[in-house]
Amino acid sequence: MNRVTLTAAMAVLRQKLSELFSAQRAPAGYQPGRTLGQLRRNLGLAHFEQVSPTLARAALDDDSLHLEIRERTESQLLMHLVMTQFCLRLPASTEGAACFVLHHGGAVRRTGIRCRQRMGEPALLGQLQARLQQDSALLQALMPLDFNRLHIELRDQQWHVCLEHMGGSEVVNRMPAFRRYIALSREQRDALLAALAGLQRVLRTL
Known part of the structure; x- marks a missing residue:
């Protein structure tokens, strides 16, 4: 096999491996939309509006905040988690383009x-940090908020915010078999909506 042929074969192999590892398979026992249905009652x-089994769109009554809510699965040994992303x-x-990660200190x-x-x-980091520190209402909402991930991305002249909360999620175990929905409490619900409104307010000034 000459060098050109070997290079082409390696490129095909890399592509196949990339497709194999990037393919996402739903965990056994996953029921798309079940967690969103329970979260809807919490909110x-x-x-x-649930527009697909794993995607919903929601808005505050005064129309000041519009958001998408997605289910994300995470497989573990003999169990899986269903997380909700706002x-x-x-x-x-x-x-x-830019990408930022926010987390609690301490x-x-x-x-x-x-x-x-x-x-x-x-x-941009300095500008974002300054806006965060100046917005006391946003900090007051973020401090008690129990979130796993909070990413802010800039791409295609749009800000994309993704907040994954610990509540509004489901634990599904295969052995022994059980399901447990982790409810979003009233306090966390209020802090979540206030934090999203605050992030919207801050990013509109950047």
Whole structure:
């Protein structure tokens, strides 16, 4: 086999491996839409439309906040988790691409909100951190909020926010067989909606 043929074969192999590992298979026992249905009762929003088994769109009664809610599965040994992601898309006046991760500071007690930049123009990090610190209502909502992930991305002249909460999720075990829905409490629900509204407010000023 000559070098050209070997290079082509390796390229095909890499493509096949990429397709194999990128293919997402639903875990055994996963019931798409079940978690969203239970979350809908927790949120108590008049405007809630399930547009597919794993995607819903919701809005506050005053129409000030529109969001998408998605189910995300995570497989583990003999069990899987169904997590809910709350997503915003907003027009951006800033061009380019960037990615930020927000998390609570402090090893034992929460001491604040930290922001790390994964990619993009470094000056944007300073601007985002300054806006976060200036918005006391947003910080007040984020501090007690129990979230797993909070990502902010800039791409295609849009801000994309994805907040994954610990509540509004489901644990499904295969052996022994059981399902447990982790409810979104009233306090967490209020903090979640206030945090999303605050992030929308902050990003519109960048």
